[in-house]
Amino acid sequence: MNQPMGKIPALVLTAIMVVIALPSSAEMDSEEVIKYRQNVMKSMGGHMGAMASIVRGKVDYKEQLVHHAKAVSDIAGMVPHLFPDESDFGETRAKAAVWDKRDEFDKKTRALADNSAAFLKVVRSGKADYGPQFKKLAESCKSCHKTFREKK
Amino acid sequence: MKIPEKMLLVITCIWFTTSVGSPENLPDLPEAESGLEPSADPGNEIIQYGEYMFRASGCASCHTDEDNDGEFLAGGRALKTPMGTFYTPNITPHRDDGIGKWSDDDFVRAVTEGIRPDGKHYYPVFPYTTYTHLQRDDVIAIKNYLFSVKPVARKNRTHELPWYLRWRSVARAWKALYFEPGEFAKQPKRSDLWNRGAYLVRAAGHCAECHTPRGRLGALDQARLFSGTNNGPDDNRVPNITPDKKTGITWKQSDLVYFFQTGATPSGDYTGSLMAEVIDDGLRYMTEDDLKAIVRYLKSLPPVEHAIKDNDEKTKAKGEFD
Numbered sequence: 001m002n003q004p005m006g007k008i009p010a011l012v013l014t015a016i017m018v019v020i021a022l023p024s025s026a027e028m029d030s031e032e033v034i035k036y037r038q039n040v041m042k043s044m045g046g047h048m049g050a051m052a053s054i055v056r057g058k059v060d061y062k063e064q065l066v067h068h069a070k071a072v073s074d075i076a077g078m079v080p081h082l083f084p085d086e087s088d089f090g091e092t093r094a095k096a097a098v099w100d101k102r103d104e105f106d107k108k109t110r111a112l113a114d115n116s117a118a119f120l121k122v123v124r125s126g127k128a129d130y131g132p133q134f135k136k137l138a139e140s141c142k143s144c145h146k147t148f149r150e151k152k
Numbered sequence: 153m154k155i156p157e158k159m160l161l162v163i164t165c166i167w168f169t170t171s172v173g174s175p176e177n178l179p180d181l182p183e184a185e186s187g188l189e190p191s192a193d194p195g196n197e198i199i200q201y202g203e204y205m206f207r208a209s210g211c212a213s214c215h216t217d218e219d220n221d222g223e224f225l226a227g228g229r230a231l232k233t234p235m236g237t238f239y240t241p242n243i244t245p246h247r248d249d250g251i252g253k254w255s256d257d258d259f260v261r262a263v264t265e266g267i268r269p270d271g272k273h274y275y276p277v278f279p280y281t282t283y284t285h286l287q288r289d290d291v292i293a294i295k296n297y298l299f300s301v302k303p304v305a306r307k308n309r310t311h312e313l314p315w316y317l318r319w320r321s322v323a324r325a326w327k328a329l330y331f332e333p334g335e336f337a338k339q340p341k342r343s344d345l346w347n348r349g350a351y352l353v354r355a356a357g358h359c360a361e362c363h364t365p366r367g368r369l370g371a372l373d374q375a376r377l378f379s380g381t382n383n384g385p386d387d388n389r390v391p392n393i394t395p396d397k398k399t400g401i402t403w404k405q406s407d408l409v410y411f412f413q414t415g416a417t418p419s420g421d422y423t424g425s426l427m428a429e430v431i432d433d434g435l436r437y438m439t440e441d442d443l444k445a446i447v448r449y450l451k452s453l454p455p456v457e458h459a460i461k462d463n464d465e466k467t468k469a470k471g472e473f474d
Contacts, residue, residue: 049420056410135414138422142415145424146432151388 030089037082037092044075048141055134065130069123072137073116080109093150101147108144115140202297205290207437209283209356213429215240226250226304231277232386235370236313238277246303259295260288265333266323273323275311276331276370285336285355330371349449352442357434362390362426365458378450379458388426389460396455405451409443412436 047068053059054068083098083105098105115137122130206212217228217240227242245252251259258269266273266280274280283291316322336355338347353359364372365381379400380392394400403411407418412435415423423431435443
């Protein structure tokens with residue numbers, strides 16, 4: 001039988017090539033991750049902006065507040081997973097510090113999760129004084145951006 | 153009188169080689185006149201007022217090296233500019249490493265004239281170009297506040313500058329061309345609110361220092377004040393905050409005030425990086441009335457069309473403005 005690659009059996013070679021060709025679920029294209037992450041962040045911003053209008057009394061959609069709060073709390077759970085290694089390759093505003101100072105970054109994402117959960121709790125409880133907790137939640141956004149996001 | 157900038161550099165080089173001095177490391181500050189005794193009473197009205205003006209003047213972020221857990225107002229923060237890297241000085245009332253030996257006059261002269269107690273000139277990275285408009289009483293109130301904070305032992309670090317900028321006479325030359333000292337003068341035809349806003353922006357907040365493009369020798373482009381720059385501090389892009397419809401800022405007054413209080417943009421984004429520092433260390437301490445005054449002033453600025461990359465029409469249409 002003709003074996004162009006010498007001693008390696010053709011079947012084994014084919015098996016190796018098939019495995020290499022399969023996309024690994026652990027490795028995503030960095031630019032796609034960036035695009036995904038930016039969309040997720042924008043959606044969180046959308047809910048935060050909407051909530052600000054309600055909290056500031058600019059609109060009277062108080063019954064919708066809980067939906068926005070739930071959305072932000074859910075999205076907050078995604079954030080720590082949106083910055084895998086090597087996802088700084090491409091046009092991103094995420095600073096190198098996200099990966100260089102990962103412990104500090106993780107602290108910020110935990111604070112976001114905690115504050116958004118606490119805000120959701122206050123809103124669900126029907127209490128009218130959700131203002132201070134919203135402020136704390138907003139602080140989490142700014143605090144992380146201060147250290148870990150570039151200006152445009 | 154217009155002097156071509158290259159010629160200016162040559163003149164400056166000749167000036168410093170013939171004038172006093174060799175390049176110096178930042179010397180210890182010499183004995184100054186005995187200053188005010190730091191007040192031990194935190195309830196002191198002048199200290200509280202001084203603290204408010206301190207916040208309005210945005211001193212904290214530059215003079216504290218937060219990234220490296222530096223102590224409050226002990227300096228050491230690196231300010232990277234096209235001219236080199238400057239390290240901010242210690243402005244705690246430490247008697248050897250800070251300003252503890254400074255008199256009122258020393259402090260006023262430093263802040264409003266850009267001159268150290270030993271007579272040497274400050275580089276304009278310290279925005280005395282704006283602070284010169286502060287009223288003397290306000291400057292002294294700020295000094296009172298500074299003298300009430302914890303003295304920190306931390307020696308000033310020498311700036312990292314190219315050789316031709318290491319002589320202080322260069323700063324003196326620059327000032328001869330670009331620095332006009334003088335207190336803010338109210339405009340009688342304008343409202344109190346406008347004048348208050350003008351004072352807060354043009355004398356204390358020094359917004360123009362970041363939000364204005366600079367010429368090659370680092371002077372603000374007076375024809376394009378507040379119109380933003382692509383070459384801001386730390387290589388940041390700084391937005392155009394004139395009310396230009398295409399390239400500036402057109403937010404409602406209440407949204408601008410809210411932004412100064414919380415960092416929230418109308419699209420629900422939260423600002424980060426340097427502007428977040430400005431808000432955290434200064435703007436959020438200010439009264440709502442003062443913030444309204446600032447907005448009143450900003451909205452009266454002549455619109456200047458100056459598209460900062462990304463802060464252009466397309467981006468603005470999306471409601472983002474960071």
